[in-house]
Amino acid sequence: MTSTTQLINRQFRLKSRPSGRVTKDNFDFVEQNIPELEKDQILVRTIYLSLDPTNRIWMSDMEQYLPPVQLGEVMRGLGIGKVVRSKNSKFKEGAYVSGVLGWQEYVVSDGRGAWPLTVLPKLPGLSLEIMAGAAGMTGLTAFFGFFEIGKPKEGETMVVSAAAGAVGSIVGQLGKISGMRVVGIAGGEEKCAWLKNELKFDAAIDYKNPDWKKHLEEATPDGVDINFENVGGEIMEAVYKRMNLHSRFVLCGLISGYNDTDDKKSRLSIAPALMKRIKIEGFIITDYVQRFQEAATKLVMWMAAGKIKHKETIIDGLENAPESLNLLFDGGNTGKLLIKVSEP
Ligand SMILES: NC(=O)c1ccc[n+]([C@@H]2O[C@H](COP(=O)([O-])OP(=O)(O)OC[C@H]3O[C@@H](n4cnc5c(N)ncnc54)[C@H](OP(=O)(O)O)[C@@H]3O)[C@@H](O)[C@H]2O)c1
Incomplete structure (x- = not known):
């Protein structure tokens, strides 16, 4: 050797x-x-x-x-x-x-x-x-952000941004497993078609389409109960406007700002969080390290059953x-x- x-x-x-x-x-x-x-x-x-x-x-x-x-x-x-x-x-x-x-x-x-x-x-x-x-760090991020902070309820509506990415694609499928209406936001028709046809999201909004804000409104007729935020900026602001009373804002990431030298893309008015009692909570996956095994086992079981692609x-x-x-x-x-x- x-x-x-x-x-x-x-x-x-x-x-x-x-x-x-x-x-x-x-x-x-x-x-x-x-x-x-x-x-x-x-x-x-x-x-x-x-x-x-x-x-x-x-x-x-x-x-x-x-x-x-x-x-x-x-x-x-x-x-x-x-x-x-x-x-x-x-x-x-x-x-x-x-x-x-x-x-x-x-x-x-x-x-x-x-x-x-x-x-x-x-x-x-x-x-x-x-x-x-899917059963590693990004799948675990989806799992803990969705279940621990999102606190899903059957019949509610969730919007997830960067929906065709590693975290977002798993989050949306956890939403479907939990009986939610799931709306993904992603860039381009091909990604949106994958979300709807393969991952069975209820709707997918192509934010590169000039009418995406109108499409978001149409896809969330009952407002938004969970916003799983991966992007920040204009997308976050548009979803935030549609959030319901007692809704949950899972602050997972703000990728649209990571290449910026200032924080100009991530501004939100805090007043709606008060008026609508929105719970905004950031998290970092390492917060849950003691429970990785338990979550990975569940993710793998859902994959084996064809419920998570x-x-x-x-x-x-x-x-x-x-x-x-x-x-x-x-x-x-x-x-x-x-x-x-x-x-x-
Ligand atoms: N809190 C935590 O512990 C934790 C752990 C892991 C990841 N995260 C966060 O989760 C998010 C997703 O991470 P990931 O690893 O799963 O990456 P990913 O979603 O696989 O890849 C990033 C995606 O973000 C979208 N994107 C990039 N810039 C954008 C912009 N300006 N506007 C709209 N969409 C944009 C792109 O998709 P489109 O083609 O749709 O634009 C891209 O494919 C990131 O914000 C990341 O920081 C947080």
Whole structure:
């Protein structure tokens, strides 16, 4: 077996904070030798890197829920990898793990600390792509935001923005499982057709159509009981206007503003929240880490029963990570966006 020191790691280190869109120039793409493993350490080869809107937040020095990635550091990123060497009995060689692997081909870890690695179960039908998305961080975000903050009731109406994306597509299907009227907002006719025909949303609004606000009104004749907010800006304002008495506003993300240098796109008048007793609550998925197992099990069961469908947009090659992140801001992905770094 080759010694780890004969393997070369390639990694993206943050060189400068992006202003607006991310470019390759914001990073140094460096090669490094891998050190000899110490006791309790493992070597993980990255298979899938998850590209997430939060990567863009971590690159900035805006106020955020984690320390920003520092200049010179390996770019932080979630992923799924395979244990290729192990000096730790908890992680067997050949096991698949998920966690913060970083934008790199290999990571040396003891599996503990602020970002513990989780060994993934080997179950028939449970692919690595599902574990990186629909039953992974984005599926869990949909689950906890929808059930814990949305507090769904049968017969109510939910609107979800970025509805054809990783989180939004699962949220909408959880709404259908819960007996809600589900209205998705997405960019383009093709995505809207997928939401209606495949995922069985009751309506899908193409916000690129100039009449989208009228279409939103028509699709929500009884107002909105849950707004699952992924986008912010003009879309958020239009949905907010239609929210009902005692409705819930699940503040999951504000992607339309992440490339901005100011917060101009995200303004809401707070008065309607008082008059209509709207509950607005932000959350970060790590708040629910103790309950991931329980939620992932339910998501997988619904997938096996055909009640939750999932899609992935997969880009080959770690070297494409920086520019591929922009697909999230251009709507170039349907479902979960992944970078395939190496073969399983
Ligand atoms: N709170 C948490 O813990 C947590 C965890 C994960 C994700 N999130 C948030 O959830 C949201 C969705 O994340 P995701 O990973 O599932 O990404 P995603 O929805 O798979 O991808 C982002 C999508 O957002 C849409 N979009 C981008 N810019 C837009 C704009 N200016 N106006 C309207 N739509 C726009 C695009 O779809 P279109 O083609 O439809 O424009 C794009 O495909 C993000 O806001 C993210 O920050 C929060």
